[in-house]
Amino acid sequence: MPVVLSLQDAHKRYGHQVLLDGAACALTDDQKVGLIGRNGAGKSTLCRILLGDEDLDAGDVVRSKKLRLGYLRQHDPFRDGETGMEFLQRDSGQPDWKCGQVAWRFALGDDMLLRPVRELSGGWQTRVKLAALLLHDPNLLILDEPTNFLDLRTQILLEHFLKDFKAGVLVVSHDRSFLGATCNHTLELTRGSLTMFPGDVESYLTNLEERREHDRRLNTATATKRKQLEQFIASNRANANTASQARSKAKQLEKLEMIEVAGEEARVHFSFPAVEARKGPAMRAENLTIGYEDRDIASDIQLEIEHGERVGIVGDNGQGKTTFLRTICESLPVKEGQMKWGFGCQLGVYAQHVYTTLRPDQSVLEYLEYQATPGTTTQQIKTIAGSFLFSGETAEKKIKVLSGGERARLVLAGLLLEKHNVLVLDEPGNHLDVETVEALAEALKRYVGTVIFTSHDRHFMHEVATSVIEVGGGRVVAYPSSYDDYVYRIGKEIDAGLRVAPGVKAKDAAADDSSNSPKPGGKADRDAQKRLKAVERRIAKLDDEKKQLNEELTKAATDVDKIKKLQTQLAEIVDECETLEAEWLELSEATGAW
Template identity: 60%
Template sequence: MATLIEISNVTKSYGAQELLKEASIALADEQKIGFIGRNGAGKSTLLRILLEEETVDSGQIVRHPNLRVGYLRQHDPFKPGESALDFLMRDSGQPDWRCGAVAGQFELKGRFLNGPVKELSGGWQTRVKLAALLLHEPNFLMLDEPTNFLDLRTQLLLEDFLKDYRGACLVVSHDRSFLKAICTQTLELKRGKLTLFNGNVDRYLENQEILKERDERTNATVLAKRRQLETFIAKNKAGANTASQARSKEKQLARLTLTEIESAESTVNIIIPQTEKRQGVALSCIHLAIGYPDLRVADNITLEIEHGSRAAIVGDNGQGKTTFLRTITDSLKPLAGELRWGYHCNVACYAQHVYTSLPDEQTIRDYLELESAPGTTNQQILAVAGSFLFKEQALDKPIKVLSGGERARLCLAGILLGKHSILILDEPGNHLDVETVEALGNALVQFQGTVIFTSHDRHFMSKVATDVIEVANGSVKSYEGD
């Protein structure tokens, strides 16, 4: 296999934070690699370096002369008013027939291809971005959280595409099941170092645990031998007949070394300040119609959500999940019917892209204090911040230096400090690492209030949901149980 990119002894720092520390790796054609690491570890920074959007402090990166990189970005590359076809033609320079043919591989036809691309759901926009990648005929794909906003059908479409793709892939994702389906190798960025393992993410993490346990056993044996030698030396070094033996044992002792074992990284353990437990109906929809002036998405919606329930909103991309959430949060007015919240409901909403609108010049501390409910103590703020891995000494950082995942965690921390009785969460797992998603699910299960949420993560949904609300084919129906 030809090496497409070779990274040698690369170091990259932001201020005192060293993200890459003499990191080295060779990426070859036909490799399909899952790229994992904590939020803020430096994954996005490395991708930007590979794209030549950032420089390194030291080290070398060699690119094959025939390297053609395709990068699936998290941000929105679309212009106001342009259609998906307009974007594909502008981005690729290819004629409309060629753009339409490639778009068809991702089922982009009719209004999805010719209507305003900014009005498409996040999942359909991802399909447009994938079509744009193919039009550039890359031999090395870099995908940054490609399953964000995708429904199950689109995830499977993407999986099939990547399995058949003949080039190399470097995939950043918090979704382990997706990485297992696609990637045969795993690259981890941890404490500035890159480690490549020949196996999927589950096998890699299992292997790391096995190696750690082996090293711990080896160290236990070394420590026991060290104590034995130290005892012998102490007893015999002064004796005329045993001093030479003691000196020999001292040489043995000097040769004993412990295997360095990395200390565990901080564990995410999310704490949600509890609210008063309530009973009865939290939300009633009576013959509700939702949508836009020129497009009715669903009508005759009649359902109730009880206090204390955790309702998962499900449905394919474009069916109206986000439209339903926007309507119940008053971001969109109902087209008809009635919507009633229960008495004294205190509602907070986490939207898909809310983390992009954070005030860059504020510090983490400023933001959390402003978002906290009246009467929230400094100790409570520190506890919630710490549960999202924001240590006290980091709270004076400006928001502008945070990664996408750190911003998402900050938004969620702010919402939880508001002590709301109802949480509306639109894809809360997007931009979070695997461990944080798991911790958020555990915290929501313990929350006494009401949760209404969407998620493409099947494991997260199964853990959290007590009820399911399906948005499909112009109707919204409620089902008890998961």
């Protein structure tokens, strides 16, 4: 296992923040390594340094002559009007048969490869970029948060790819399930140092906790010994007969040192305020239709959510999960039917765009004090702030200078200080590190209120969800089994699709009923094809608008009014994209393009 990339005595700092302090690591061409560390520890900076996109202050990055480095590009590498196949051929220089062969590993058939790639959803574009990555035959991959915003199907395909990949991988992720499924080594970045552990993330965290407990026991024994020595010295140093013994004990005392407990700063403890446990239905939907003015997303919804349930909302991207959450939060009106909350239900809502409404002149602590339930102590507020990486000077920062990620974490922290008996959470684990996500999961498990949430983090879903609601195909239904069973079902569907020969649609192999599809060449089919093209053009245009808005947000710096306006526009575009992607999927199936 030759080393192809290494870091030696690396130093890197931003202002007073030390990210690397004499750090070292070695990456081979056969290890699959999961990189973990607290938010702000410098994981993304480390990736940029290894890729050569950023320089060290001191130290060396040593690259083997045999290194063929690949990385999953976060930016858009596609040209206007370029199809997936054209991009793969241009990017790799490989013939079409080879590109098609590799693309099939990501369930990319001709129906996807022959479409303009910018008209595909974000998840499908990620699959195209992964195929391009593999075509370059790299012997070391660097992937920074590759599962962000990927639905379950694309995550599982990415897992298959990494498991079968016969070379080295460095993956940055907060998703413990993904790391556990793909990585056999764990690299932790903490306090400027890198520590390699020969095992997966679960084994590493178990070992870390055992080492912490061992160090705590040693510190307890050391503290007892110090107290004994101090008492002896105090009692005997003034006595001429025992003064020499006291001096000897003083030297022993000087040698006693407390051990710095490994990873102690990463321990997070927080809880939601206590609420009264209740029984019976918390929410009931009857003959409910959800959607937008010009389109239904799902209809004939019959649901009942009991008090105390923790309901995970699942389904492919673009199928209406956010639309459903917005409807039950009453930020989107019901189209038909009824949706009622039980008497006394008090909703607390976390949504990705909520932070755009924060007052820019407030500090972090002022916001949390305002949100807190009466009677909450200052120490409790500071503890919650620290849990979300707001401590010391950071806790005194004004909201106007916080990044988007920091504002999102602040809103989530504020929820912990309010008194709600129903929580509706849209991707609450985003922007949090592995241990903080775990602490959030534990807090939600102790919470006796009702939780309705969606997350791309499978470990978080597995830990928190006691029941599952599936959104897709124009339906919203209570899933009849557990979240683990849902993951298993999706995995089997993907395996079945990948076993179908290239060029044969998986739905055809399964002999799906196509009697409801428009007749090929008929008027309905022509209308559907026309509408499909229109939707694709609109999605492509919205993607361009999103890129433009993100660029403007980066340039806006501390212009609070402009930032708020841009973030509101971005949230509206995201909502419209989700609606259009759901329509695109339906039209693709109806016209046989899927």
